[in-house]
Amino acid sequence: MLTIKNLKAQVEGKEILQGLNLEVGPGEVHAVMGPNGSGKSTLAHVLAGRDGYQVTDGEVIFDGESLIELEPEERAARGIYLAFQYPVELPGVNNTHFLKEALNAQRKARGEAELDSVAFLKLIREKMKLVSMQPELLKRQVNVGFSGGEKKRNEILQMALFEPRLSILDETDSGLDIDALRTVSNGVNALRSPDRSVILVTHYQRLLDYIEPDYVHVLAGGRIVRSGDKTLAKELEHKGYGWLTGKDEAA
Amino acid sequence: MNTAENSVTAGTDLQQLLQIGQRRLSGGVGWLADARRRGAEQLASMQLPDRKQEAWRYTPVSFLDQTRYEAIVDGRFEALRLDDIEDLLLEQRDAVRLVFVNGYFAPALSSLASDHAGVTLTTLSGALGDVPAQIRARLDRIAEYRHVFAALNSALMSDGACILVSSGAQVQVPIEVLHVSVGLEEPGISHPRHLVVLEDGASARLIERYCSLGDAVYFNNAMVEVELGAGSELVHERLQEESGNAQHLSDLQVRLDERSRYRLVQATLGGAWSRSDIRIVFEGEGAEAELDGLMLAHDKQLNDVHLDVRHNVPNCTSRESFRGILDGKGRVVFDGRIVVERDAQQTDAMLSNHNLMLSRSAEVDTKPQLEIYADDVKCSHGTTVGELDHDMLFYLRSRGVPEAQAKRMLCEGFAQEVLDRMESPALRDRVGRHLASRLTTTV
Numbered sequence: 001m002l003t004i005k006n007l008k009a010q011v012e013g014k015e016i017l018q019g020l021n022l023e024v025g026p027g028e029v030h031a032v033m034g035p036n037g038s039g040k041s042t043l044a045h046v047l048a049g050r051d052g053y054q055v056t057d058g059e060v061i062f063d064g065e066s067l068i069e070l071e072p073e074e075r076a077a078r079g080i081y082l083a084f085q086y087p088v089e090l091p092g093v094n095n096t097h098f099l100k101e102a103l104n105a106q107r108k109a110r111g112e113a114e115l116d117s118v119a120f121l122k123l124i125r126e127k128m129k130l131v132s133m134q135p136e137l138l139k140r141q142v143n144v145g146f147s148g149g150e151k152k153r154n155e156i157l158q159m160a161l162f163e164p165r166l167s168i169l170d171e172t173d174s175g176l177d178i179d180a181l182r183t184v185s186n187g188v189n190a191l192r193s194p195d196r197s198v199i200l201v202t203h204y205q206r207l208l209d210y211i212e213p214d215y216v217h218v219l220a221g222g223r224i225v226r227s228g229d230k231t232l233a234k235e236l237e238h239k240g241y242g243w244l245t246g247k248d249e250a251a
Numbered sequence: 252m253n254t255a256e257n258s259v260t261a262g263t264d265l266q267q268l269l270q271i272g273q274r275r276l277s278g279g280v281g282w283l284a285d286a287r288r289r290g291a292e293q294l295a296s297m298q299l300p301d302r303k304q305e306a307w308r309y310t311p312v313s314f315l316d317q318t319r320y321e322a323i324v325d326g327r328f329e330a331l332r333l334d335d336i337e338d339l340l341l342e343q344r345d346a347v348r349l350v351f352v353n354g355y356f357a358p359a360l361s362s363l364a365s366d367h368a369g370v371t372l373t374t375l376s377g378a379l380g381d382v383p384a385q386i387r388a389r390l391d392r393i394a395e396y397r398h399v400f401a402a403l404n405s406a407l408m409s410d411g412a413c414i415l416v417s418s419g420a421q422v423q424v425p426i427e428v429l430h431v432s433v434g435l436e437e438p439g440i441s442h443p444r445h446l447v448v449l450e451d452g453a454s455a456r457l458i459e460r461y462c463s464l465g466d467a468v469y470f471n472n473a474m475v476e477v478e479l480g481a482g483s484e485l486v487h488e489r490l491q492e493e494s495g496n497a498q499h500l501s502d503l504q505v506r507l508d509e510r511s512r513y514r515l516v517q518a519t520l521g522g523a524w525s526r527s528d529i530r531i532v533f534e535g536e537g538a539e540a541e542l543d544g545l546m547l548a549h550d551k552q553l554n555d556v557h558l559d560v561r562h563n564v565p566n567c568t569s570r571e572s573f574r575g576i577l578d579g580k581g582r583v584v585f586d587g588r589i590v591v592e593r594d595a596q597q598t599d600a601m602l603s604n605h606n607l608m609l610s611r612s613a614e615v616d617t618k619p620q621l622e623i624y625a626d627d628v629k630c631s632h633g634t635t636v637g638e639l640d641h642d643m644l645f646y647l648r649s650r651g652v653p654e655a656q657a658k659r660m661l662c663e664g665f666a667q668e669v670l671d672r673m674e675s676p677a678l679r680d681r682v683g684r685h686l687a688s689r690l691t692t693t694v
Contacts, residue, residue, distance in 0.1 A: 048649045051641065076651035088646035092664025098647075101660065106651035141664070158650065 018222035034219035077109035079165030149180035185210030286391035290405025354441030369420020434467030489517035509535025550579025577613035
């Protein structure tokens with residue numbers, strides 16, 4: 001489904017990804033772990049197509065098509081979804097309006113019929129149950145005044161709504177208490193299916209107790225330095241990242 | 252009519268305009284004579300604003316040199332029917348609507364059907380019967396002529412709404428004053444003059460709108476006086492959607508007596524040149540004023556708001572919040588002046604002006620001014636000028652929203668904070684639609 005070969009990317013002239021390789025198959029959950037500054041979030045943003053993240057070498061192939069030249073909205077329509085580490089507040093933009101416009105923009109780009117308001121509300125109510133979100137949050141401005149947990153739920157709600165083929169969850173566990181973490185994880189697990197894949201970007205092993213990965217990768221210095229199954233995450237928890245990166249880290 | 256020749260001849264001479272206008276007005280309504288005389292006298296000693304005057308530094312009136320505006324003669328425009336202005340009407344039931352066409356009251360287009368206890372609606376021209384003594388006594392009472400156009404309005408005023416809400420009356424239904432400008436053979440100048448008086452303890456809602464049929468060239472020189480009695484409350488919603496070729500000047504002066512409340516929400520969206528002068532005078536303790544405004548400056552549009560808020564007495568609160576959206580070579584001028592006099596202790600005043608620039612060629616000239624002569628007050632101001640936020644744009648685009656649509660959504664979000672202050676759903680919808688259609692052609 002996703003093939004990343006020798007990916008090199010710069011941010012403000014500084015090379016962050018330095019030849020990264022990753023293969024994600026349909027239905028697989030991959031955890032990408034690593035110390036701070038290793039390039040985890042850069043990888044997530046490069047995949048989503050953020051401005052200012054310049055790919056200098058390598059390729060990213062999604063369903064047989066190169067992603068690098070595509071605009072962020074074109075990637076979204078093709079089924080790529082990034083759940084933000086820090087979801088952005090959109091003052092004055094109503095949450096329901098936002099969700100509906102986004103879903104319909106994706107559907108339109110794919111040549112599918114747009115949903116009318118009634119069909120949309122029915123769908124969104126169903127999806128909200130999945131993430132135990134308060135219905136009032138639909139009436140509010142996008143993420144404005146939301147608690148950390150509510151913002152993350154809103155991210156997973158969008159994942160449930162858009163039904164992306166590849167979800168990239170950027171530090172979704174950060175700042176969540178145990179109950180919120182469980183709810184968010186349940187939401188992600190409910191969306192697992194043989195043709196949907198997930199990349200979990202995380203610093204800590206904790207999230208992986210709730211969302212069990214098929215593969216675990218360690219990113220350091222802009223490259224994947226070790227891959228394994230979920231036992232690698234346990235090992236990291238005990239040993240830290242130092243033994244892989246050659247640096248001491250008090251994580 | 253030889254309009255081609257007019258457009259190349261000299262522009263508008265206000266003194267000449269005054270003389271012609273005065274000749275036509277002679278023998279008009281007697282009780283207006285004093286105010287007209289005062290206007291004419293002051294006009295004689297006033298100059299056209301130029302760039303040396305601080306209040307006009309960024310707002311040139313050079314259009315007067317380029318176009319010769321004629322005083323509009325016949326007021327009735329009876330050919331106009333309700334069908335013709337259907338698109339301009341708000342979808343609201345039971346509303347009272349006074350329609351003015353090119354500055355003159357149009358009974359056939361107005362809707363006074365429902366009777367509302369405590370409200371007396373008349374017009375300066377007397378078309379709706381005698382103007383009550385309470386109104387006559389207050390005409391031109393609080394008006395201060397801060398520029399020649401205000402004096403001109405007084406000197407040549409011939410029609411406008413006179414609204415009196417009697418002591419203690421609670422009027423639920425909004426009272427709408429709708430201006431419609433239609434193109435004439437020669438560019439015209441109108442001087443609508445409105446007076447709104449709320450007696451003690453009264454409450455009402457006023458909707459004041461300016462729009463046009465077609466893209467006519469005209470100059471609307473309006474003046475509105477509002478007097479709020481003790482404990483009264485007025486919600487005032489204003490929407491300026493003039494023709495893209497029009498000049499619009501509105502001078503709004505509000506006097507607040509003790510414990511009265513005034514809430515203004517205005518959206519100035521149209522016109523080639525638009526200026527709102529808003530003067531708020533606190534004359535009684537414990538009064539409150541909240542002013543919110545949305546200013547749109549499309550390519551080559553100039554949109555100016557000048558505030559002059561006078562805290563003359565203690566314990567009053569005022570909040571002023573204006574937002575501008577600019578594109579192309581659009582220009583916004585904002586001047587927010589708050590004066591807290593020496594005796595006005597415990598004043599609480601907060602002023603803000605935020606501007607969103609969609610283009611590098613647009614220009615904002617913003618100047619918040621606090622003049623504080625009291626020593627126990629709470630006053631603040633804040634001004635920002637910025638572009639669309641890149642993180643917000645990326646967030647929307649990463650959700651599949653195309654760039655242009657994402658920009659529109661963020662602009663509408665920026666405007667929404669003003670729209671949310673509007674009480675009339677029909678008005679809010681209209682502003683929303685206007686904004687959406689304008690942004691579609693912009694971004």
